[in-house]
Amino acid sequence: MGLENLSANELREIDTICLRFETSLREGKSVSVEKAISDYQGEHVSLLEEELQAIQEEIRHSDLDDDLLSIEDRLPRPGTMIGPYSIDHLIERGGMGVVYSAFDRRLHRQVAIKMMAIQGERHHRLRERFEREARAVASISHPNVVELFDVGVEKGLPYAVMEFLEGQTLDQFLLEKKLSVCDIRSIGIQIADALEVAHQNGVVHRDLKPNNVMVSGHGSGSKRLNEDCSEEGMVGPRVKIFDFGLSRSEANMFVGSQPGSNQDETEDERTREGIVMGTPGYMSPEQARGEQAGPSSDLFALGCLLYEAFYHKRAFDGATKAARFASTLEHSPLGDPVLRGRDPELAKLIDDCLQKDPRLRPSSAASISERLHETPGREVLSSSAFGRRRLFELLVGGTLGGFAAVALRNSALGDASKESIANIDSIAVLSFVDLGRQTDDLASGSVGRPVGGREIFRGDQLAALLVNELSRMNDVKVTPFRPLVANTRKEYLQIGDDLNVDALLTGTFQSTRRGTKAIDEIDIQLVSSKSGNQLWGRRFLSETGESLLEQSRFASEIASAIGRSLTSTAEERKPPNVSAFSCLVDGSARSDPDSPEGLRKSLDCFWSAHSKDELFAAPLAGLGLTSITLAAQCGVDESIELIQQARETTVDALALDPASVDARLAQAMIQWQTLYEYDKAKQILLSLMDETPNHWRVRHQLGMLELVLGDVDEGLKRLREATQLNPTSLIAKLGLARAYWFTGNLKRASTDAKRIRDQHTESAYARGVLIDFYEQQGDWQLAAAEHVDIDFGDVKVGGKLDEDSYFEQRSKLDIDKYPYGPFGTLLNVAILRARRGSLIDDAKLGELADPTPPMLPFLLATHPMFQNARRLERAQEILPRPTR
Template identity: 30%
Template sequence: MIGQTLGHYRILEKVAAGGMGVVYRARDEQLDRDVAVKALPSGTLSDDATRRHFRKEATALAKLNHPNIETVYEFGTQDGVDFLVMEYVPGKTLAERLATGTLPEKDVIALGIQIASALEEAHDRGIVHRDLKPANIAITTKGYAKILDFGLAKSLRPVEGGSSETLTNSQAAAGTLPYMPPEQLKGEPVDARADIYTMGGVLYEMSTGRRAFQEELPSRLIDAILHQPPVPVRALNPRISPELETVILKSLDKDPGRRYQSAKELLVDLRRLQPIPPTSAAPPAPRPTRRAVSRRLAYGTAALLALAALLVAVNAGGWRDRLLGRPRFPQIRSIAVLPLENFSRDPEQEYFADGMTEALIGTIARTKALRVTSRTSVMRYKGTNMPMSRIARELHVDAVVEGSVQRSGSQVQIAVQLIDARSDRSLWAETYQNDLSDVLTMQGSVARAIAEEVRAQLTPEERAGLSVTRTVKPEAYEAYLRGLYSLNKRTPGDLNDAVASFQKAINLDPSYALAYAALADGYNLLEDQGELPPRVAMPLARAAAKKALELDDSLAEPHASLATIEWTYDWDLTTAGREFERALFLNPNYATAREWDGLYLTQVGRFDDAITQMQIAGQLDPLSLIIEVNLARCYYFARRYDRAIELLQSLVQNEPDFWIAHMILGQTYLVMGRLSEATRELERANVLLPDYPRNLGVLGDAYGRAGRRSEAEKLGQELAKLSRARYVSPVYSAMIRMGLGDKQQALAFLERAYAERSDWMPQLDIEPEFDLLRSDPHFRALLRRVTQQPGQHVLP
């Protein structure tokens, strides 16, 4: 045929021949480029109906557009010759390259990523290769991988002698024996996981220079594939890392259910092994040049990409569904993002991994259609080897997100995958890499991809929010993550460190809204723990929250912080309620906002709503002990003491060292008049956390009511001593004086608390412990000054 013309393609030279036809290099006279023309054997397409079906499937296959897949241009018929036109790929095959020796690990990983990416694209479009091997992978003149042959047809029968690698001609049509997966040899249905197996064989051969199974006799080769494990990679090449060996052997598992379940999963693990390049971003693999060269195509005996896949369709209608057979999972409505692994191999970067986890949770949580588990619960699983299905059951979620983060200089790489908890199968996986300054945009991309994968309905506002490009100075983001790491430890020293880190982030990037929001929370917690008095901490917290909202009003966190300040410091319950509503509209998954709002709702007398809100917070953060305590407090404030005791007794039984549960249980016994039980629980709390002012106040009240006056007075003296070293609310001293029956002194301490704007003041309106003073005119006048709404108290 050399010198002849098929369509507008002038045949230049023969470059390969095999049982499925002859491949020629030809010249496209219209576009002035070299192409590869595959002339199919006579009789392959026996009638017009078969030819039309083939053409239809060729059109679908031609839509594959990936830099590592040979492109199909068109299918034609002329003078009785059926032919396929494809991209011309100069270079040599991977098989030819391996004849010179093994590849360095970095090249194995780089080529593996390209090949796996190509398989991912094909599988997503319903195309399974089924004959992946080094002879079917070209290495271009620029060193990139290009898969030449997709979708080998079971019904195709070569007219020429098959390769010596194959067992029989019919088996050659179904694959190449040394690379066949066990399920195919057993005659079982195959799906996309067959490609994972053959991909493992290719990785094995690149790493060791030999096939996974070396037997020459077909019978022994089949027995080895079915029953024998391959020689460990590192036994043949110790320079290969244990991590890469693990990836290869998992791909070669004889049980399809134990392999990677998709090319996406394999791709994630390969990318995790790839060192981060020193450039500002990882460039996509470029398309090799189409410039004509004089070298012949290195097709060898490889069959053509399009031909095999198309013939599957010709001979087996609906083949995509049978080959890929992806089940339709029930809709996912709840997910948990597990702690990202620190792949930086630097323990000092642990704060970075934890901070990225929290930031990713916060970003995904803005999706209203999903219930997203809070950070407190998921961090319990940091470093665990617990099965995903068990974690999902404990967290009551449909799916989990797991992954890793790697930091290298100013570059950050996140690899994540979404796993369906009901089947333990990966639904989606991806790796993201970018400069640290673009990490906020990258987090939005991850959140948007997950939402789309689980078919969550994003509102236009949510979609826009996740798509917006946000930048932050790398040094500021690093300081912010260090601050989050310290903030979550909750000790006074760590809280001060957190505030300093957030302030540093703000100094480095004054437009960083999240840093202002976190700074507001830091000041709130410093006040709550008595490290700063309210008149110092709360104005600073308010200023930070308002600045955050000025920069980005779409953030839920500063709205919730501002709501708390309005409630506990400004005593403006109306504005507080409005800010809580706004926070939860923006992020319904913000468990902390729901928890705070639940307590706020008790303040305004909406006890049933408060209980419901706290229960929802518990669903979002199912392992949070403090939310369990605060649910009990909602019942306590509603005077439903039996239910509060039931919850707290269960909690102290399961968590005997959780001091605040003992304290609230003791306080509940106290207001019920069960004084011996009250003092027992409160004393236990004081042993677990000595000299905590609130517990000393409630315990002193219990001692006073029980007639143990000297012990009550002693606790009052301890509070006075503590107040000289740190801020102690006068409310705690008022408790002790009230228990001792000294109402006037108790009211005097409450007046001091009012002057200091103690966060206890609004709570007095519903606090059962202060029912002893509720009928006192002075006390009621004090409450009116706090609420600024005369006569509108929750309790009579």
């Protein structure tokens, strides 16, 4: 019997013991397999013993490997690679680590890499702290906190990958410049806002000081307050904080014991008490006494920074560390009365921050920010660049304990700081790249083809999942899923331009082991399609095999990062079966109107999802919408069956979820395409357009319906909007080109149709609209040229091809292989026969109408070959008006 045969509770019990055992070994504690087993009360002792011995052996070999190499041997050299990062050169080296300049070859940007460089027992202790702190600060998101892009381990040495920052540290900046009151307030607001986000996420800096604050200088995208501290015109110093989480490292640590302290305390106990952590002259009195440091300690340090900027000297100074400790504990700084007069409110705020008793300091960083926003002697500013920013909860915090060093370079920040994540109104999601397999089968740097019937890879699934969920943001356009990737900045820019979106969501994933667990590391980045800069990033850890339903939480966090939220659904109130949800995602990825093969495959997926959870409305809605869509493109018998299926599943879906967008869209399509209830359909589509303004299919259907109703201008407008919302859709683009033709704009129709054909040379539909157009113009030679690999005789330039010869050959061809459009077999044949002289009379129109082919109302109302049929008696039963 193996682990795979255990129940979830049994596996969880064994896993807990194994994790505790592994943690103790890595911390250097003396622990035995026998002792760990003694804590186990279950029936699978032998399995537990095997796991514990495997962990012990793995760690022993890892330690042996580490011991064989010196730190120097393990440190990377310039020109070598750490994952996707190419090491440029060493920037600095400290007592615990090194900082490198490196280049991210995936996103083509400069980064800084800080690597821990300590060996022996201390290495294991600090490595564990490093990893714990990485998890703690990963929840921080703020433009005034340095970004953390990645973490990892190279040859046993943990490293953190961060953004490069330009400019100077605040201590250097203050040596060179005397700041105006408004610039001091501006800097204080930025730091206070960043601290507020950190504190909300349970992270206390503990070592806030001028050389842990980077100033990028004027002109880097942050507004400067004018003489009256208004915001007009100027830009001022922008700051970023780094090196969070000192409590988990030993950098800048001054150790002292309280009387009676127990030297045998655990690591965590000694971290909490008896340890003085921080930098003398900026640490709070409670820190100086070795007490636990909370958010109020950071507010004290902020007061020290503001004091130094305002009075041009340190609040607590001295020639030695001991003198600065004594000053912090015993003295209260006196500010220059003349300087205090420049801004008495700011001076009072500084005094309040520097109170010895934490209870007398401001209640929070947010309250400091609010007081700094107050115009000196006036009311609170109403519109400051440093006002209450939207607090993005899930952007990767750009800090990491004492290891989050920042490399300083005057030209490294680039344009990313000038771009705002809050201004994103459109997103496309690229396929995620599995770092463990080749991705040659994905289109790179160009708009991809539909999934169709091929296998959906895990990277496609993740992308399709995010598209499915992010589409619930009403105010952000999310391009429908197509499998494609980008590998270079140029490709990011090209895809962004092709899809007309503000940003591209991309990512990688790989499986790793953490102790006994298999873990998927999923890295997600939001990249500007205008500059290629990364705007946001986050690493998610997910147990291998975790369901897509559980991973759908990623979408909520991404939406939060750009200041949006997802609309709720019935499924959120009653979560569906996890297997059903996975089938739903697969079906949604394949349900692309451009691919009949994909539509058929998606029906199988939706039926599978429905069989696993009959109360899950989304698969039924998917069945309804996909069935009526495919019914328009296939043969008569299949179409009749699909229309009936669409009607039944749509009714069932609406019974479970009356608000379902897909079900209501299917309902509108069924009404106007098969029941000829145009007004009811239009009301539904208008309502859906208000609720889901970025849904391309709603506008596409409304555009076709408006043409049927005779409103040409409104129809063309909606069809144009559909192509803008989904530039990948061939059906949408061809529908617009065909509409230009049917409404008399022949030049625009011909130009657009040829451009689309050149972009989609493999598409029968792209060639079909030109065949239809050229036949209507009587240009048999050009029509024949669109039939790939078919010999019509003399079709060379200057040659002669008459109508009879052309149709003699055309009539022999399979109409489904060379269709005029996505109209279905019956209607494509009707167009061909009408061209050959078999006009559509009342009886023939009856034959066409009996199986209610979905595209009949549209063609009858608009296509030139149905012009005479519009006057027939039976046409009056179908069309909303007597004539067209």
